[in-house]
Amino acid sequence: MLKNYDYLIVGSGLFGAVFAHEATKKGKKCLVIDKRHHAGGNVYCKDIAGIQVHQYGAHIFHTNDKGIWDYVNQFTPFNRYTNSPVAIHSGKLYNLPFNMNTFYQMWGVITPQEAQQKIQEQVKQANISEPRNLEEMAISMVGTDIYEKLIKGYTEKQWGCSAKDLPAFIIKRLPLRFTYDNNYFNDKYQGIPEGGYNKIIEGLLQGVEVRLGVDFFADRNELEQLADEIVFTGKIDEFFGFSEGMLAYRSLRFEHAHLQMENFQGNAVVNYTERDIPYTRIIEHKHFEFGTQASTVITREYPDDFAVGKEPYYPINDSVNNSLFAKYEEMARNTPHVIFGGRLAEYKYYDMHQIIGSALAKVKRFLS
Ligand code: FAD
Ligand code: UDP
Numbered sequence: 551m552l553k554n555y556d557y558l559i560v561g562s563g564l565f566g567a568v569f570a571h572e573a574t575k576k577g578k579k580c581l582v583i584d585k586r587h588h589a590g591g592n593v594y595c596k597d598i599a600g601i602q603v604h605q606y607g608a609h610i611f612h613t614n615d616k617g618i619w620d621y622v623n624q625f626t627p628f629n630r631y632t633n634s635p636v637a638i639h640s641g642k643l644y645n646l647p648f649n650m651n652t653f654y655q656m657w658g659v660i661t662p663q664e665a666q667q668k669i670q671e672q673v674k675q676a677n678i679s680e681p682r683n684l685e686e687m688a689i690s691m692v693g694t695d696i697y698e699k700l701i702k703g704y705t706e707k708q709w710g711c712s713a714k715d716l717p718a719f720i721i722k723r724l725p726l727r728f729t730y731d732n733n734y735f736n737d738k739y740q741g742i743p744e745g746g747y748n749k750i751i752e753g754l755l756q757g758v759e760v761r762l763g764v765d766f767f768a769d770r771n772e773l774e775q776l777a778d779e780i781v782f783t784g785k786i787d788e789f790f791g792f793s794e795g796m797l798a799y800r801s802l803r804f805e806h807a808h809l810q811m812e813n814f815q816g817n818a819v820v821n822y823t824e825r826d827i828p829y830t831r832i833i834e835h836k837h838f839e840f841g842t843q844a845s846t847v848i849t850r851e852y853p854d855d856f857a858v859g860k861e862p863y864y865p866i867n868d869s870v871n872n873s874l875f876a877k878y879e880e881m882a883r884n885t886p887h888v889i890f891g892g893r894l895a896e897y898k899y900y901d902m903h904q905i906i907g908s909a910l911a912k913v914k915r916f917l918s
Contacts, residue, residue, distance in 0.1 A: 553778050555581045560766045561783030563591020564902055565892030567754035568909035569781050576917055580758050581776060585765040589755055591783075591892075592863070593902065595746035598808055601836045602746035603847050607802065607863070608819055608833045609747060612737040613903035619739040621906060625753030628741030631838055634732035635819035635831070639699045646700075646821065648692050650730040656695055662728035669693040687718035691726050703825035708853050709800060709866070717868055720899070737903075742838045779916075783892035785862060786878045794877045797897060798870075799862035801854040805829075808847050815848070828852055865897045872897075889916055 556578040559566045567589070570580045588594050592606040610633045613619055622628070637644045645651035653665035672693030681687040688701045701721065705713045709720075725736050733740075743749055766773055766784060774780065782789055787797045818837035822829060829850040836846050856862055865871070875897040882890045891912050893900045900908065 553776060555579045555777040557581070557779050557781055558583070558773060558777035559781040559783070560584075561591060561781075561892060561894075562586075562589035562751070562755065562760060562762075563783055563892060564593060564751075564905045565783045565895075565909045566591070566781060567751050568906055569889075569891065569913060570758045571754040572910065572913040573917060574758050578917070582755065582758055582760045583764040583766060583773065584760070584762050587763050589760055589762065590748060590751040593747040593751065595748050597746070598806075598847050599845050600843050601841055601845075601847050602748075602839060603806065603835045603849070604747075604833065604838075605804070605806075606861070607804070607849075607851060608831075608835075608838070609902065610735070610740065610742065610838075611902055612735040612740040614737045614739070615903060615907065616739070618903050618906050618910075621910075622743070622750055626743045626745055626749035628743055629839060631742045631818075631840075632740055633734040633819065634817070635734060635821055636817055637700050637704075637821040637823045639703075639823045644700060645732045647724045647732075647734050648696060648700075648726045649732060650728060651732060652696065652700075656699070665728060681718055683714050684716035684718055684721050685713035688713065688721045691721070700823045704821060704823040704830055707825055707828070708830050710853060710855060715868070719867070744839070778887065780888045782888055782890050783895050786875070786882065786890055786895045786897060789888075789890075789895070790878055790881050794881075795874055797874055797878075798866040798868075799856040800864040800866060801856040801860040802863050803852040803854045805850040805852065806847060807849075808845060810845050812844060812846065814846050862894060865893065865899055867897070867899055 557573055557580045559570050559580055559582040562582050562584040566582055570582050573580050593609050594605050595602040596605050611622065611628065635646045637646050644655045650662065650665060653659050657668050659665045659668055669692060672695065673690050676689045676694055678686045678690050681690045684705060688697045702713055709716055767788065814834050815832060818834055819831055821831045829852045831851050833849045834846055836843055854860065889912055890896065891909055892905060896908065
């Protein structure tokens with residue numbers, strides 16, 4: 551039977567869009583489908599009163615890779631935004647990530663030596679030599695005061711479990727430095743695309759056929775007939791009919807509000823680290839672009855249990871789920887004509903630059 555397309559790409563997020571762009575450049579005919587009614591996956595932004603609202607959580611682009619930085623900049627220039635969230639605990643503000651400003655605010659220490667000594671005292675008291683989980687890793691990095699006030703509550707509401715049951719790598723995402731530098735990332739390149747992430751997605755998908763509101767699983771047999779190859783960026787466990795069991799995910803609920811005031815909180819990201827405040831952070835979107843609009847849009851981010859029908863925002867990369875994923879990965883290796891990619895199909899806590907890197911690597915592997 552004659553196939554209409556070279557590639558059926560399931561998912562119009564960054565992975566699917568980069569793959570479609572590169573394959574189209576190589577003369578391949580692609581069809582991108584997405585079950586949502588817009589393209590872009592989780593980087594999609596909605597224009598509200600001239601403000602680019604990150605509908606699925608704050609997205610700050612950062613990378614050390616000049617090639618990936620140039621790649622995204624070809625679609626729109628990036629601004630000079632540097633992420634510097636503040637955390638609120640018991641009505642007191644602390645700078646993030648953990649740096650000399652945080653240590654000063656927590657303990658009144660002024661020099662790096664004083665801060666290191668304070669941390670070492672607390673690590674010694676906690677008696678941790680080989681950190682085996684997030685709690686132990688966090689205490690061994692910053693001591694018990696910062697752990698108790700800025701990490702434990704936030705982490706346990708974010709993930710819905712004890713910090714003792716979480717992998718240590720999650721807290722290693724955050725820099726720890728002994729300088730007065732509030733930059734949340736260590737990467738060389740950072741910013742927000744001017745005009746929002748949709749500009750990048752539009753650039754990537756220019757000239758590519760996209761069908762929205764189409765769920766691969768609602769019409770799987772017919773859709774599979776359309777192309778020689780499939781690029782799948784949805785949930786890998788769902789692709790295999792959950793035959794090995796269900797992978798765990800963490801979901802979120804976003805509460806957006808358009809406020810008739812110029813400036814709600816004075817910063818793009820404010821974290822609420824106490825356990826009994828039900829949201830983890832409030833995002834004020836205009837500050838990502840130094841907006842001067844008369845009104846503002848804020849989003850409260852509530853962690854949520856994942857269930858069928860909810861969005862699987864975060865893979866839970868603990869040992870149980872990683873072993874289950876390894877089984878699906880093996881099945882994926884034995885499934886010809888399907889390329890699995892992206893945060894859901896690779897079941898990895900990937901940032902945007904890593905998704906782009908992964909998509910470009912797969913294009914190179916399968917299309918050259
Ligand atoms: P997605 O964007 O999830 O796209 C997958 C697409 O596939 C979706 O559009 C979905 O609708 C579609 N799909 C799934 N199943 C089907 C199906 N059965 N049929 C049809 N379509 C389907 N990264 C950073 O670099 N910086 C940040 O600041 C940052 N902040 C983040 C904040 C939050 C709250 C979250 C959740 C993520 C954040 N990320 C950040 C990570 C970033 O969102 C991802 O790395 C990236 O968007 C993943 O792209 P993707 O294409 O793999 O997946
Ligand atoms: N974290 C924390 N307190 C904070 C911010 C982050 O304890 O104020 C921890 C928490 O465990 C979180 C992890 O650091 O899941 C990674 O934070 P990041 O901001 O990278 O999370 P993301 O933006 O991916 O949700």
